[in-house]
Amino acid sequence: MSLLSWMTAAIVGGIAVPLLLLLYFLKLRRQERKVSSTLLWKKAVQDLQVNAPFQKLRRNLLLLLQLIVLAALLFAIADPVARFMRRPGKLIVLLVDRSASMKTKESADATRMDAAREAALDFIRELPSESRAMVIAFSDKPEIVCGFTDDKRRLARSIERIEPVDGPSRIGEALQLAVAYSSNQIDAPGVAAPEAAQQGAADLELFSDGRIADAQEPFVTRGTMRFYRIGAAVDNVGIVAFDIRREIDRPGVLSVFARVQNFGSSQVTTDVSLSLDGKLLTGPGAVQEVTLGPAELSRKGGSVAGGGAGDSAASRDDRLPDARNVLFEMEHEQAGTIEVKIHRTDALMVDNRVVAPIDPPRELRVLLVTDRRPVEYYVTRAVRSFDIQQVDTLTPARYEAIEEAKLTAEGRSAYDLVILDNHDTDRLPPGNYLFLGGLPKIEGVARGEEVPGTPIVYANEAHPLIRNVNYEAMFVSKWHKLKLPGHAQSLIEGESSPIMVMLTDPGHRYVITTFDVLESDLLISYAFPVFVFNSLGYLAGGETVETSRMIQPGATLTLTVPPGATTARVLRPDGQIDEVPVADRGTASYARTSDTGLYRVTYDDTARTIEPFAVNLLDPAESHIAPNDAFELGGQNVASFSGAIKINQPLWPYAVATAMAFLLLEWWVYNRRVMV
Template structure:
């Protein structure tokens, strides 16, 4: 037997106090009686000079001492060591994602995880160590390896669930890395299994224990929201939302659309069990602001019942085309919405007032600072070597990239292209077997689209995919589009805020928090703000300048909060819950029950004698 709180035995000093109470003589009350014949024994005792009397065998004294001893023993929390995990190092991975706020286990699944980890901490002896890792966005170590129960409980107490998607894959990889080179390591994973990022995760040689959390899946959540210009009316916006019902019953709700907290429309709807419904709104917009959609319903996860996005007013796209002549390209650019096109045959930086510069087979001495489309241009700053490739065959293109939306490259023939290696700042969008054909990325603060071939040396301008690609490129390169993208991010992602030369100190206002200043260095050109784990609206100000940002969950895996009995690891592996007896069987509850029984017995004997 061992004790969690051996200091409780100091209360044993109260045992002599109980005994002393039985040694002290009771003070007698003086009364007049007719004769003392019947009171001789009492008079002999009362006439003794000593204040104490001889200790006699007393049943109540024995019961009271036993009861006090049992109470002290219960306070010391005795336990018996039984079967336990044979480990010297325990790495505990705790899911802190949004689904851990579910209330199917009162008060929340996060509280359930706290209790389960507390029990695991109690199983540690003096030779064991434990490390705590929070698996959220981002994943982080909240307590390094330690044997101190107090330090572990302190770190666990401050661990809270966030509004972010889970990153169990990153957490498992981090835990596996930390376990390298250590003998007898066990990784304990506490999660409800609402995760989608484990399909590419494979672990080998790792002793992994899965602790599933939660009891049911009962949630309705907003899983997507997008705002686009209304093609039929440039003064209004189209708001596209998707709401998924992950419960076992149909749900009736009222979806409300607001702009800057003003109710625009409310729409009643019914979503069947397991179904996803798409709802589209058309709303007028005369100024930049925030659209939000929300509803109220009886489910276990409330934070995904609302989503908000910043909507900016459309701005003209000023495009400067530097070319020696390309009618196909000119017409494709001019057909893009909101484009104001200017054409020149020579690049002059001092005269350029454009949002986008397109270099069509013309390479200046110095590249423009604006967002750039470079066609058959090979700057030394990007490529160390260029080789001509004849008749390159297109083998792949990134259909999910914004540049390739609704654009197909199948059947396009190219006469020749410049063969290059992909620079670090770019990613291939269209590729041949020998070289990338189209690259996209950000270089020195500007967005760049690069084509290694002349469109006129291909069949591409004759296909409908060519003007679609050019329109996509104009939208992607437009500075307003880039600003809109960084104005609406997912919770947990970093806010990247450009800083200007104004003397005002930059500050940010997170949801339900005070303004937070930024300690800016003289050379800082941007502020990377990482504390975005809370869903809502973030407001930035610097001098006279102000901006608004939104963070949203919008993750179907988190909204689908039903607990998983098994987790799929990679293509073939599965992780099932491990059932083990607790390593410490605490017995203080039974001791208190025995003490209570003795107290009742003492009460019974005392009152029986009194009667």
């Protein structure tokens, strides 16, 4: 048991108790009267003793009862509480999950976010007066909604303002913020409280459903963490993967792929539909019925089927969802917006719909930069075998000297794919580049030592560039080690270093082979035409929706600005319009993408260019809404609590009731004496 307001009670008691005793000391003395009898002598002697200082307090039942009443009232003023859980520390950080899964409907008029807010508010109401707390809301990125304070009203107002977003749940950066702020006890940016060193590490109070993608990664946490499990709903069917393609050999046909999973505990039959520009298509196969079995209970601690971020969010009693792939095909040769929708009402609706902008088919243009005839022959033959006739060839010297207008169009490369043979260059307008032995002269990329050829030990076969490429039969006599930035993606690796890598920068995509193709058998192997086909499809536009134009919530949109534009106006799905300034390099970045849907970017160039982007959830970890019963952080179990969260049980009502009972007793004793 603890007294939350003991200081107030001590002050009141220091005033009230002496006043009560003083009233007894000041009690009037009786007047003396002479009587002819000795019957009242004994009574008179007693009165004289009582009227003497301190003798007035001897065996006084009324005074005792009044002191008991006063003590009970002082006890109530001290705000006593019985603690059913551990006492919070002096420093507390509340981590409130606001990811997409917190939009789950728990009842007709309440979401999981509502429950998390209420639980956090209950926690704040019961904090001891000497505790200081801060509030961090997080999804894929954290936000400090309230710095350290002991003002409960301020903390409550900040919690009430937290709203869910459509992003995934990652706690790593939130924990880093919590540790950094609690270590220095920052009240405001750059301002530390002087008592910070004496307060110790902060306790972490996590309010979430436990579906956190990076929970199994190692973290540094100095204080004690406690997890409040929020929610109970499990019924959800969602779209977890999505792709649209125009095949090179059939440019007028759209192939739309969607993967649907059932995370609930019962079988589901639902319709999945395809819409174009907001209108439901009525042709054959435009609406498909899908039957999904219930999610199977697994106690192996495995991952969520569907892979990706969900792998680390699994608990020890996880459910593995049933999945079906849905494929739509339609003929459409114009630009537009594709939408795939699940026609079902479940607990989480944000994953029931995906949208994507599509471009019209176009004739691909390829530029080959080489001065070696064998390379020109094999590359040109492979490209033209896929009915691509616009293949231009330049020597490296001519490429560096040619006028800019012939290399660029509307601020981008005039070619869908530029293939550079054994040539390093920094002339790289926004576009797609395939380096065969050469390097882009960009920050973070440099050529290292030469190494002799070794067997290929790894290939990222899931990547579209390597799909169906027989890399195991490829011979490379030697290649160079490369210095690469951290975001480089390895596609093929030898024993000591990568052989093929991919880099993505704003407006640019680079595929780099670290060897000279004439020092290998790549050009004459069966793998080369397949690799060229994959490069044309992935880099040059066979993919109808570019990766940079369809992102997940919270990711940054990288905009390639047309010539003459100085600002970009982004029309959000909620109808708001944001203005984005254009950087010096003709690019712009937009990061307020927390809501799913279609974003339309309008530039202020002479053509008033409009460019659509799509933001979709596509995250099995967020669609898997069943609360995590056994939450682990960094491989360590975290104490979990669910249901009504009670930190302190107030005892002041019992103290008031006790005071009233003794007050009635005192009144009865007093009246009995008077009547006697």
